[in-house]
Every structure is written in C-alpha cells, then in structure tokens.
Amino acid sequence: MRAIRGLWCWRRNPLRRSTDLAESRLALAALLLMVVVTPLIGTAVGHLAQDSLHRTVREQHRARHLVTATVVRKLSRSPLDTDPDTSSSRDLRSRVIADWTAPDGTFQHGPTLSDLKSPHRGDRFAMWTDAHGRTVARPLDSATASTHAVLAGVGAALLTAGVVEVARRLLVWRMVRRRYVSWDQAWEQAGPDWGRTGTGS
Structure with a gap:
C-alpha cells in the first residue's frame, strides 16, 4: 500500500528525483510479486509435495x-x-x-x-x-502426508516472499549508494564555499 501511495505522491512532484520514482516502482513490483507469484509458487509446491507424498503412502501400504x-x-x-x-x-x-x-x-x-x-x-x-x-x-498415512504437503506449500510461499523482499532491499541499497556517490560528486563540483567565492563574505 505504501508503494502505491508513494507512486501517486511522486507522480508530478517537482522535488521528485528519478531514484525516488524508481524506488517506488521497485516497491510496487515487489508487492505485486508477493501478492500474485508467492501464492502460485506455494500452491504449486504444495500440489507437487502432495502428489509425491501420496504416491509414497500408496507404495508403503503396498510394501508393508x-x-x-x-x-x-x-x-x-x-x-x-x-x-x-x-x-x-x-x-x-x-x-x-x-x-x-x-x-x-x-x-x-x-x-x-x-x-x-x-x-x-x-x-x-x-x-x-x-x-x-x-x-x-509404520507406513505414512494420508492425513500426515497432506499436512506435510500443506507445510511444504506454506514454506515455499514464505521463502519466495523472503527472497523477493531481500532482492528489493538489495536493489534499494544499491540505489542509495549510487545516490550518495552522486551527492559527493555534486558537492565536489559546488566547492566548499557553496559558490560564495568573490562575494566579499
């Protein structure tokens, strides 16, 4: 929500820097990935785990x-x-x-x-x-297999969300570092007296 609000506030703001807009867009992209992609990955992993575990249940009940x-x-x-x-x-x-x-x-x-x-x-x-x-x-039972599959899906979803958030934070950190470098360069160009040379002050 903060990402959407940030994008809206920076749309036509005269104080907006390109990095501000990039950070807001990055936050929005990360939010969309967490809301859309994370549940899909969790569901897919859960289904795969359930298929595999229920196949194991059938094999164990046949063999034991x-x-x-x-x-x-x-x-x-x-x-x-x-x-x-x-x-x-x-x-x-x-x-x-x-x-x-x-x-x-x-x-x-x-x-x-x-x-x-x-x-x-x-x-x-x-x-x-x-x-x-x-x-x-004792062979694995279906209820236990389903519980493990649900836990695998939830774990995959949380891991995906964590990876997205870590990637977002790393990218923001790099943007901030670049901003500091550009500020240092601008400060060196402006000089230590902020353009007051020759004004008699």
Whole structure:
C-alpha cells in the first residue's frame, strides 16, 4: 500500500528525483510479486509435495504388512540404543524377543519393539513388516502426508516472499549508494564555499 501511495505522491512532484520514482516502482513490483507469484509458487509446491507424498503412502501400504507377533520374553533396554524410534518412544514401547509369521509364510524370530506396557510371554501384539518379515516402521498415512504437503506449500510461499523482499532491499541499497556517490560528486563540483567565492563574505 505504501508503494502505491508513494507512486501517486511522486507522480508530478517537482522535488521528485528519478531514484525516488524508481524506488517506488521497485516497491510496487515487489508487492505485486508477493501478492500474485508467492501464492502460485506455494500452491504449486504444495500440489507437487502432495502428489509425491501420496504416491509414497500408496507404495508403503503396498510394501508393508501388519502381522501379529507373540512375545517370547522381554528384553532389557540397551544403554547404547541410538535408534530414534526407540529413543523417542522409550516410555510407550518395550523391547521384546518375539515370534511372528511373515506375509510370505516364513517363520521369524528376533528382537523387536512392542506397544505393550508390561509384556509377558505369550502376549500378542501387532507389528509392521515387509513382505519377507523384516520389521519396518509404520507406513505414512494420508492425513500426515497432506499436512506435510500443506507445510511444504506454506514454506515455499514464505521463502519466495523472503527472497523477493531481500532482492528489493538489495536493489534499494544499491540505489542509495549510487545516490550518495552522486551527492559527493555534486558537492565536489559546488566547492566548499557553496559558490560564495568573490562575494566579499
């Protein structure tokens, strides 16, 4: 709004310099880019991210299978466990030795994480595996994918607006520097006495 007001005020002002008009036009162009281009880029990035994430959701749901495992015994927590899945949900999940049947029909036995608070031998729990029975993370769901896509679109829009504003500020800075240089040159031409030489003062 200030850019439009600035353009209108400088239209026929006798004190207007060419740099003033250029700064106002630059501010107006930056405003139009932010209002028009930024939402378009945000929407495009959001749609691309949504397509990609929903394709990932479909692939993960095809490749990952929910199976039922049986607890053989509980494992103590490893002090050197650096797996983010186990460290972030340490209080909600327990490490156990379990038996399960893979989707391809093979019998599997080994350590895994269970959502049981106090697992005992024979307890059953659901877990995600690949087609060969190897444990995998839960597949991404559609709601989470959509949320990530929206965040990607908003982030792209904000980044675009930031780039436009930084470019505008850099261009204004260069204009101001040039104005200072031209003022210095005009000052040198006028001389230190402002044209009073020979007036007897």
